[in-house]
Amino acid sequence: xxxxxxxxxLMNGTGEPEFISFRKAxxxxxxxVIALQDRxxxxxxxxxxxxxSSREDYLExxxxxxxxxxxxxxxxxxxxxxxxNDPDNPRNYGRYLDYDRDQLAATASLDLTMVDPEFRxxxxxxxxxxxxxxxxxxxxxxxxLCTISPDNPYSYRNFLVLNFEIIEQREMYGGKQxxxxxxxxx
Numbered sequence: 001x002x003x004x005x006x007x008x009x010l011m012n013g014t015g016e017p018e019f020i021s022f023r024k025a026x027x028x029x030x031x032x033v034i035a036l037q038d039r040x041x042x043x044x045x046x047x048x049x050x051x052x053s054s055r056e057d058y059l060e061x062x063x064x065x066x067x068x069x070x071x072x073x074x075x076x077x078x079x080x081x082x083x084x085n086d087p088d089n090p091r092n093y094g095r096y097l098d099y100d101r102d103q104l105a106a107t108a109s110l111d112l113t114m115v116d117p118e119f120r121x122x123x124x125x126x127x128x129x130x131x132x133x134x135x136x137x138x139x140x141x142x143x144x145l146c147t148i149s150p151d152n153p154y155s156y157r158n159f160l161v162l163n164f165e166i167i168e169q170r171e172m173y174g175g176k177q178x179x180x181x182x183x184x185x186x
Contacts, residue, residue: 030059
């Protein structure tokens with residue numbers, strides 16, 4: 001697995017090299033995370049693609065889950081969350097699938113990735129996915145689950161290339177349609 005923190009050279013929208021730094025995120029990042037969510041929602045033509053979270057929800061995740069930040073030029077370019085394979089964590093997606101306690105203890109949830117519109121197309125989500133999967137495996141998870149809007153082909157493709165499979169479609173997050181995808185870790 002990639003060791004944090006690290007800096008990755010990526011190409012920006014004009015083909016020029018750009019350096020993005022990746023690190024763990026914590027409660028001190030709350031204001032930047034909220035500002036990032038606001039920038040993302042403001043840029044969306046279809047608001048149902050994204051389910052917003054409250055400041056309190058993000059603070060809880062920053063304290064209890066494994067969170068990652070991507071930065072460039074002092075700006076938060078991306079944020080991502082992995083819910084550990086904890087059978088007592090209410091955010092474990094295995095609960096949607098009626099997993100028993102043993103299954104919940106073996107399941108990590110790749111909960112959220114946000115990438116600032118200014119930084120999209122650089123592969124930040126793919127790097128976050130590698131970080132989250134690697135962390136989940138290190139923590140003993142045997143599988144990973146995630147949810148994606150059927151109307152978000154970019155995120156969907158980023159998980160398909162990692163061999164995630166759609167196992168269900170359902171209403172979540174206040175009536176929004178979502179795929180639940182799963183990958184068994186080997």
